[in-house]
């Protein structure tokens with residue numbers, strides 16, 4: 239299977255409740271909470287497109303958009 | 308969010324607390340349904356009362372939000388009338404095994420084709436943190452301020468003993484397995500039970516000093532292990548996850564159809 | 575099937591009528607004196623492709639029929655006092671979510687396990703107020719098998735027309751007694767079928783938006799419209815709402831749709847009422863004894879009459895007020911401590927002339943029992 243390439247993290251700031259689950263369990267520390275306790279992708283270049291943040295988000299607030307490399 | 312078409316977006320953000328595992332179950336469920344490729348008009352979701360049961364309102368299916376503990380009984384009425392529909396029955400641990408315990412075991416016994424999802428946060432979330440039949444000995448709750456002396460049920464053994472033909476346990480942490488297990492449960496022709504261990508940081512977490520939602524997710528990682536793992540032999544207190552039972556037995560709606568045929572022939 | 579003459583139990587008359595009305599889903603749990611209904615359904619429903627289910631208890635039974643009704647079926651369950659108590663939460667749900675269903679309560683002595691095989695009419699007020707919260711309810715009864723048949727068909731018709739549960743309050747004597755029944759020909763009694771929405775797929779459908787005539791067209795679960803059904807207060811799409819206007823309007827709608835149609839739902843019979851000085855009011859099996867007495871006393875020249883109620887809820891107050899206007903005494907004949915008596919007293923102009931003739935010992939009240947009480951009321955001594 240071809241490797242996935244990141245297009246971007248689509249984050250729904252209205253839905254994010256800032257629980258921090260995605261931030262904590264991201265294997266590459268790509269995500270952080272900002273001063274409003276909303277998630278932002280601060281190091282997108284490190285993302286390996288595992289989509290764990292998307293799968294684990296209780297608020298359905300993250301989509302990791304990818305394309306085939 | 309890929310499976311967007313299955314949710315009623317206008318009601319988001321949902322009512323669950325930050326870090327509540329119930330949302331992760333919803334997340335896994337829509338993926339499972341998308342993988343199977345079910346049509347929304349062919350799905351009926353029946354839930355009871357509790358934080359968990361509010362899931363029905365967020366799903367764009369035929370949704371029946373019923374009364375505490377009775378979801379399976381309503382679901383049986385729907386399924387027996389329309390065996391062609393896919394029935395999904397999410398329930399809280401109190402909902403499914405306390406007030407609804409009788410319906411639960413009898414639904415297992417009948418092997419009627421539907422999927423019961425027990426969203427087990429080991430507490431009565433909606434009413435504010437009382438102990439449930441899954442809290443377990445030694446836990447704390449608003450109604451067990453000195454400590455809980457009630458032993459817990461094991462959902463998997465109970466469902467197995469009662470005759471469910473598909474029994475699995477998953478967790479809100481193990482999201483790479485969750486949609487797959489739910490998918491297999493839904494595809495299974497018969498009564499499927501999936502227990503999903505989900506954190507309630509607001510009540511169970513606080514009362515039992517389990518820390519934040521993140522800490523509780525860590526606990527799901529460290530306190531569980533795949534069925535039959537070496538780790539389990541070394542540490543019997545680990546909780547096993549995976550598919551415990553998957554067997555074929557006559558399905559109830561199909562059996563009833565045979566009764567109809569007999570009756571029509573007059574014998 | 576139609577037109578045949580049968581010698582049957584009341585329970586069987588009820589079963590025949592339910593099938594005539596189009597019943598195709600029954601779920602229940604055995605309890606005396608209603609069990610024959612479940613047994614007959616188990617044999618007959620599958621023959622017409624319908625569904626019979628013996629559930630794990632009465633709670634599951636009422637929940638299952640509500641679920642089945644949502645898919646477009648005509649549904650029923652049958653029980654007696656203890657089971658009827660267990661059904662109250664489900665009954666409230668059907669009221670709130672406006673789901674048609676018929677619940678038969680064949681009354682026996684209570685409270686608790688009471689007198690399982692003996693007669694009583696003690697559930698009249700439970701039928702009215704067993705469900706918590708403000709609500710309206712429909713409860714019907716009958717005193718002979720021909721009337722059991724027609725009132726059972728009425729129950730299904732009202733249930734579909736008003737999208738509400740309807741209770742059939744029979745009693746042990748009427749349920750177990752055998753008498754003649756002439757099953758009407760198909761089409762002889764008009765049937766009300768489920769009002770289905772004409773809203774097309776893809777167009778916004780409002781399951782809880784009334785038409786001008788107050789009726790709510792339904793879409794079957796599994797059909798082209800996906801909507802939410804809940805026991806919470808809800809908006810016109812069926813989604814939970816705590817908006818005070820929405821709450822107020824829904825509660826008014828739930829009560830008005832019954833209370834504004836009392837006349838249409840009132841069923842009764844009257845015997846020798848016009849010149850009756852002594853007017854008996856009764857229902858169910860006690861009305862049989864009352865009728866016996868009235869016919870007998872008329873032959874002795876006494877001006878006694880009988881108003882037999884078949885609709886107990888919504889209580890036909892206007893009818894009772896009008897029919898009692900000329901009577902000197904009004905005597906309610908029933909087998910409880912005066913449950914319909916209360917409603918009669920509340921309906922008439924002079925409640926002090928309303929008396930009770932009852933028996934509460936599990937034995938059918940006899941014409942002689944009633945006569946003795948009438949003599950006491952008239953100051954004649956027994």
Ligand SMILES: Cc1ncc(C[n+]2csc(CCOP(=O)(O)OP(=O)(O)O)c2C)c(N)n1
Nearest residue numbers: 357358359375399400401402430431432433
């Ligand atoms: C008959 C009845 N009894 C009690 C309640 C109050 N009640 C609502 S939800 C609930 C428990 C919820 O716990 P659970 O089923 O575990 O779901 P959770 O909220 O934890 O997801 C209770 C006791 C009720 N609604 N109905």
Ligand code: SF4
Nearest residue numbers: 323324327358432507
């Ligand atoms: S109380 Fe617990 S179960 Fe309920 S929404 Fe909050 S975290 Fe979830």
Ligand SMILES: [Mg+2]
Nearest residue numbers: 399400430432
């Ligand atoms: Mg719970």
